Amino acid sequence: MIEWRMSMCMLIRRQKDDLFLMKTARLQVLTTPAFRDWLRKEARNAGVSVAELVRTRCERKPTGEEQAVAKLAADLQKEVRRAQASLRSGLAEATSVLAELKANRQRRNVPERA
Secondary structure: OOEEEEEOOEEEEEEOOEEEEOOOOOOOOOOOHHHHHHHHHHHHHHOOOHHHHHHHHHHOOOOHHHHHHHHHHHHHHHHHHHHHHHHHHHHHHHHHHHHHHHHHHHHHHOOOOO
16 A cells, blocks of 8 residues: 655655655756757656656666776876876976086086186
8 A cells, every 4th residue: 555645845655664755856957958858868768757867877886897997997097196296206307407407517618707
């Protein structure tokens, strides 16, 4: 038996001692007309509403493969940051050496004053 009750603007369905909350919070998302049309087409092909399509795609848990890709992406970002830091350090060292060489060259080319 399904019993419907209205409580604080939320519909609650009680079935076999399980409590299910109906989705009643509204979210407005601005997008391009082309993306909206694509969402409508995807929802129609799946036989669900656009809202249900968005919920199921956003609420689903990532697969093992998706988790592995996410970990690889995080590892890659970490390594990119390390490489960037190494490059900055190397560039700073090269700039310092060039400045030192330039100063030495200028000292050699300047005639000494007595």
